[in-house]
Amino acid sequence: MTQLSKYQHTAKRILELEPFEVDMVCFSNISNHTSLENLRQRANECGTTFCIAGRLAHIDGFPQEFWCEDHFDFTGYSTELCGKGLMSEEWDFLFSMNWPDSLIEAKKRAAYVLKHDASPCTSEWEDKWGYGKK
Numbered sequence: 001m002t003q004l005s006k007y008q009h010t011a012k013r014i015l016e017l018e019p020f021e022v023d024m025v026c027f028s029n030i031s032n033h034t035s036l037e038n039l040r041q042r043a044n045e046c047g048t049t050f051c052i053a054g055r056l057a058h059i060d061g062f063p064q065e066f067w068c069e070d071h072f073d074f075t076g077y078s079t080e081l082c083g084k085g086l087m088s089e090e091w092d093f094l095f096s097m098n099w100p101d102s103l104i105e106a107k108k109r110a111a112y113v114l115k116h117d118a119s120p121c122t123s124e125w126e127d128k129w130g131y132g133k134k
Contacts, residue, residue, distance in 0.1 A: 004114075006083030007090060011113035013056060014094065014106055022106065024051045025097045052106050053078035053095050093119035098132050105130060 053074050066077040075086050084090035125131035
């Protein structure tokens with residue numbers, strides 16, 4: 001078996017996520033993550049939502065190296081995690097705030113990445129993958 005790329009490894013982790021309420025926009029608002037204590041408190045509240053990168057960061061304990069001044073750098077964390085640049089097609093396919101708030105849909109995208117080690121052509125995203133449909 002071939003070794004997984006960072007991108008595929010991240011997709012595999014997404015496929016293994018336990019159910020949670022996905023919110024691809026609101027959790028990453030800087031005002032929501034001004035301290036590790038604030039993040040941990042919000043993460044333990046009933047009904048807390050996360051974007052996909054936020055959930056992975058929570059599982060990883062919000063690593064210290066991604067704290068910048070007074071906030072957690074979710075974009076730095078997610079780009080390092082998957083090995084793809086912020087706003088690249090590959091990064092967007094897993095983490096864009098324009099995806100539906102659905103773990104099932106996120107796992108479908110992750111399954112594609114795990115199989116192909118790439119994102120599909122962006123011209124397919126809206127009709128085939130639900131991009132921009134909240």
